Amino acid sequence: MAPRSDEQFEAMRQNTIQRITHSALQLFSEKGYKNTSVAEIAKRAGISKGLIYNYYDSKEEVLKGVIEGFRSMKDEIVQEGVTIENALDQFFMMIEHQIGFVKMMMSFSLDVNEMPIVEEFVHEKAEEGIQLYTPLLEKIGFEDPETEAWFLSTLLQGTAILTIVSHEDYPLEKMKKKIYQRYKINKA
């Protein structure tokens, strides 16, 4: 019988990679990286332990894969004509829909685990934030827009962490409103 075509193989590969990164993200954010075993990732992905090593050289590479997935997804926002409102919308969208990933990244950035890719990513994001917010805040009249950008970052990071940790009690909607107000954004 003829072997599978390249397209077939590629489709299988992509499907498997999807399953791996998907399960890994779930588990890493649920239980942390250290508390998640490769066996568990495999189990949740519905594949064998060994297969993971067909795609990633190590558990750490799986993590990198997960992060890369997000990295390649983000550049859309940094565009012309973006406003502070867009940026905040974007942030709250993430909080509301990708909280798992956010949790995982926060968890990593606190774990001092000698993972260059994580530190890099976190630094990159922090700097990116400042560089994105500063001109937008200047545009709407802040006198020291860079300091205000750090203030905004502080608020957003605080929002993220409290959303994760005190999910039930935290009045996310009210905070959101207060933050939007600070920047004169009127959400009906």
Added chain:
Amino acid sequence: MAPRSDEQFEAMRQNTIQRITHSALQLFSEKGYKNTSVAEIAKRAGISKGLIYNYYDSKEEVLKGVIEGFRSMKDEIVQEGVTIENALDQFFMMIEHQIGFVKMMMSFSLDVNEMPIVEEFVHEKAEEGIQLYTPLLEKIGFEDPETEAWFLSTLLQGTAILTIVSHEDYPLEKMKKKIYQRYKINKA
């Protein structure tokens, strides 16, 4: 040799417990809970591995011990006559001098799902914060003091995490000033 008195034994016990929790706190905040072995704690404490199990039933109990240490230490602040200024001073003191512990607790609250004591502690702290700040903020004229208390918590948590993660870039002093100003506190 004359047998030691009960007091002497008790003093030895307390000393040993001190050494264990002290080393554990250091290591947990340096390397994380999972990355710290019981052997390392013992080594840094200058005692044997076995002795730890004379005082704690498990590594997790050691962690509880560390947390309890902080728990029992905090109630001093919640006193009569305390002002919002005192509370913020207290918080920034912690950020500046106990960042290791803060980091450890944040790390735990993100990482570990199966550690009731940690979640409890984190919740307790969050609630305590709200309950402490609310009346203080009311006193200085905030209309919706509870919402403002959450806003303040958001700011403080954000400050903590950015201090930990972006230590070199984060303009802590400027943030501090902005926060104090918000609450009309004039630090010369």
Added chain:
Amino acid sequence: MAPRSDEQFEAMRQNTIQRITHSALQLFSEKGYKNTSVAEIAKRAGISKGLIYNYYDSKEEVLKGVIEGFRSMKDEIVQEGVTIENALDQFFMMIEHQIGFVKMMMSFSLDVNEMPIVEEFVHEKAEEGIQLYTPLLEKIGFEDPETEAWFLSTLLQGTAILTIVSHEDYPLEKMKKKIYQRYKINKA
């Protein structure tokens, strides 16, 4: 496309087998049997892993194939009119040009206890040597030619192993000369 003829298929088969045994021999002697993976053999042979199992039932069978290749190659020498000089020439030719195979075989005969075919082959070779050398040595006047045959084998095995292990220091040419002299062979 016209279906290939049986001869064509057979030629393809032979070609594939060749590539497999060739790569396997190379790798086994470079890195040892245990340190060589089936994947590597396939890669060096330029075929897929699975195809190897079309020709051999297991990695061990591949090894057998390699050995068989040598087995079937040797009988030429044991001919009429052969002299001790021919036999030694043959041996040193092997040392000088097939050291990889020699090394592999030695390695196996020392390493592996559960590979009947290897032990068999080694025994066979040893016995073959004795049976080949004995009459030749008798012809040139040795009183106890069988003992001398063992002595010669000892010398040759020692030469082989030292050539492999102390390649840089071992004075192979001098040893060769001494051995030829012992049997009154005058190589100008």
Added chain:
Amino acid sequence: MAPRSDEQFEAMRQNTIQRITHSALQLFSEKGYKNTSVAEIAKRAGISKGLIYNYYDSKEEVLKGVIEGFRSMKDEIVQEGVTIENALDQFFMMIEHQIGFVKMMMSFSLDVNEMPIVEEFVHEKAEEGIQLYTPLLEKIGFEDPETEAWFLSTLLQGTAILTIVSHEDYPLEKMKKKIYQRYKINKA
């Protein structure tokens, strides 16, 4: 209760180390390094897998331990007043009583396993042999004693390997006699 004394601990340690190196030597020479698992070593030593790692950092370190054991054992021979007879006696003693270790070392020196300690040891032994034999052979009248030393080494290595491989057929006693005769040693 008082903890065990230092002497008691040391005795336990020595006993365990003995058991580990003993089992390891046995298994490595029976089945080769790669074919022996740490679990097997532990089982034969009558201890747990984990305990081995209390004494050695890795399986490779266990091997080093085994080799070191022999290394430290050998220097006795290289003494004043030693004769070629003593040296040969020593060698055959080894062949007759330590064949397991010899087999293991030969196996390693053939396995190209990137084990510096093994290669070092083998080289050391080879050179040591030449340097030991050369003056002894000069003393008994050999014209080119260094070349003869290599010839002798060749004979001894050949003897070793044939003893290992063709144990049942190899006429060790006869070879021994022939070798002694070559050096004018008269063993009644």
Added chain:
DNA sequence: CATGAATGAGCTTTCATTCAT
């Protein structure tokens, strides 16, 4: 005949915990 994704047993190693002294 040929492919390579997928499996799972087995390997080395780590480490919280136990226990005889």
Added chain:
DNA sequence: TATGAATGAAAGCTCATTCAT
């Protein structure tokens, strides 16, 4: 009370082998 040797479950990873196409 104090010690550290000893245990064993579980982790990350490798690789010979299978199988749908």
